[in-house]
Amino acid sequence: MQEGIGTPPQSLFDAMDVYIGERAAAGVFVDGGGLYGTEDAVNFVVSGGEVTQHDGPFAESKEVIGGWSLLQYDSLEDAVADQRKFAELHAEHWPEVTVISTLRQISDGPEAPGD
Numbered sequence: 001m002q003e004g005i006g007t008p009p010q011s012l013f014d015a016m017d018v019y020i021g022e023r024a025a026a027g028v029f030v031d032g033g034g035l036y037g038t039e040d041a042v043n044f045v046v047s048g049g050e051v052t053q054h055d056g057p058f059a060e061s062k063e064v065i066g067g068w069s070l071l072q073y074d075s076l077e078d079a080v081a082d083q084r085k086f087a088e089l090h091a092e093h094w095p096e097v098t099v100i101s102t103l104r105q106i107s108d109g110p111e112a113p114g115d
Helices: 010-025 077-093
Strands: 029-034 043-046 051-056 065-073
Touching: 010 051, 010 077
Parallel strands: none
Antiparallel strands: 029 065, 043 051
Protein backbone atom coordinates (compact mmCIF):
# COMPACT_ATOMS: atom_id res chain seq x y z
CA MET A 1 0.00 0.00 0.00
CA GLN A 2 1.15 3.53 -0.65
CA GLU A 3 1.95 5.52 2.47
CA GLY A 4 0.63 8.98 3.24
CA ILE A 5 -2.38 8.79 0.92
CA GLY A 6 -5.03 9.50 3.51
CA THR A 7 -7.74 7.54 5.19
CA PRO A 8 -9.69 4.95 3.22
CA PRO A 9 -13.27 5.89 2.41
CA GLN A 10 -16.00 4.89 4.85
CA SER A 11 -17.53 2.62 2.20
CA LEU A 12 -14.37 0.47 2.29
CA PHE A 13 -14.50 0.24 6.08
CA ASP A 14 -18.16 -0.79 5.84
CA ALA A 15 -17.45 -3.38 3.12
CA MET A 16 -14.52 -4.79 5.11
CA ASP A 17 -16.72 -5.09 8.21
CA VAL A 18 -19.13 -7.25 6.19
CA TYR A 19 -16.29 -9.24 4.57
CA ILE A 20 -14.58 -9.97 7.90
CA GLY A 21 -17.88 -10.67 9.66
CA GLU A 22 -18.84 -13.27 7.05
CA ARG A 23 -15.46 -14.98 7.35
CA ALA A 24 -15.55 -14.91 11.14
CA ALA A 25 -19.03 -16.49 11.12
CA ALA A 26 -17.76 -19.20 8.75
CA GLY A 27 -14.77 -19.91 11.03
CA VAL A 28 -12.27 -18.78 8.37
CA PHE A 29 -11.10 -15.49 9.94
CA VAL A 30 -8.55 -16.17 12.70
CA ASP A 31 -7.15 -12.69 13.43
CA GLY A 32 -6.16 -9.44 11.75
CA GLY A 33 -5.75 -5.71 12.02
CA GLY A 34 -4.41 -2.52 10.55
CA LEU A 35 -0.94 -1.07 11.06
CA TYR A 36 0.19 2.49 11.64
CA GLY A 37 2.59 4.16 9.19
CA THR A 38 6.37 4.01 9.27
CA GLU A 39 6.84 7.28 11.16
CA ASP A 40 7.35 5.34 14.42
CA ALA A 41 8.57 2.07 12.93
CA VAL A 42 11.80 0.43 14.02
CA ASN A 43 13.73 -1.93 11.74
CA PHE A 44 16.39 -4.32 12.96
CA VAL A 45 18.84 -5.27 10.23
CA VAL A 46 20.98 -8.38 10.57
CA SER A 47 24.02 -8.32 8.30
CA GLY A 48 27.43 -9.92 8.68
CA GLY A 49 26.54 -11.28 12.10
CA GLU A 50 25.75 -7.80 13.44
CA VAL A 51 22.41 -6.24 14.36
CA THR A 52 21.71 -2.56 13.73
CA GLN A 53 18.59 -0.60 14.59
CA HIS A 54 17.04 1.90 12.18
CA ASP A 55 14.21 4.14 13.38
CA GLY A 56 11.50 5.47 11.05
CA PRO A 57 10.22 7.25 9.17
CA PHE A 58 11.83 5.66 6.16
CA ALA A 59 11.95 8.11 3.25
CA GLU A 60 12.96 5.39 0.80
CA SER A 61 9.79 3.40 1.50
CA LYS A 62 7.39 3.56 -1.40
CA GLU A 63 5.12 0.75 -0.24
CA VAL A 64 4.29 -0.34 3.27
CA ILE A 65 2.30 -3.11 4.88
CA GLY A 66 -0.95 -1.46 5.94
CA GLY A 67 -2.54 -4.43 7.65
CA TRP A 68 -2.56 -8.17 8.06
CA SER A 69 -4.96 -11.03 8.56
CA LEU A 70 -4.81 -14.73 9.31
CA LEU A 71 -7.42 -16.84 7.58
CA GLN A 72 -7.72 -20.60 7.39
CA TYR A 73 -9.12 -22.25 4.29
CA ASP A 74 -9.77 -25.85 3.27
CA SER A 75 -7.77 -25.44 0.06
CA LEU A 76 -5.33 -23.12 -1.67
CA GLU A 77 -7.95 -22.58 -4.37
CA ASP A 78 -10.44 -21.30 -1.76
CA ALA A 79 -7.78 -18.97 -0.35
CA VAL A 80 -6.89 -17.56 -3.78
CA ALA A 81 -10.54 -16.99 -4.69
CA ASP A 82 -11.26 -15.22 -1.41
CA GLN A 83 -8.10 -13.10 -1.64
CA ARG A 84 -9.36 -11.90 -5.02
CA LYS A 85 -12.63 -10.80 -3.33
CA PHE A 86 -10.58 -8.87 -0.77
CA ALA A 87 -8.64 -7.09 -3.55
CA GLU A 88 -11.85 -6.39 -5.48
CA LEU A 89 -13.32 -4.61 -2.43
CA HIS A 90 -10.41 -2.20 -2.53
CA ALA A 91 -10.72 -1.70 -6.29
CA GLU A 92 -14.42 -0.93 -5.92
CA HIS A 93 -14.32 1.29 -2.83
CA TRP A 94 -10.91 2.99 -3.15
CA PRO A 95 -9.98 2.90 -6.86
CA GLU A 96 -7.55 5.83 -6.68
CA VAL A 97 -5.11 3.90 -4.44
CA THR A 98 -2.62 1.19 -5.35
CA VAL A 99 -2.92 -1.81 -3.06
CA ILE A 100 -0.89 -4.99 -3.30
CA SER A 101 -2.57 -7.83 -1.49
CA THR A 102 -0.24 -10.77 -0.88
CA LEU A 103 -1.40 -14.28 -0.02
CA ARG A 104 1.11 -16.47 1.79
CA GLN A 105 0.82 -19.81 3.53
CA ILE A 106 1.88 -20.32 7.15
CA SER A 107 4.59 -22.89 7.69
CA ASP A 108 4.03 -25.49 10.39
CA GLY A 109 7.65 -26.61 10.22
CA PRO A 110 10.80 -26.68 8.14
CA GLU A 111 9.17 -28.34 5.12
CA ALA A 112 7.90 -26.42 2.12
CA PRO A 113 4.13 -26.16 1.43
CA GLY A 114 2.83 -29.37 -0.08
CA ASP A 115 5.62 -31.56 1.37
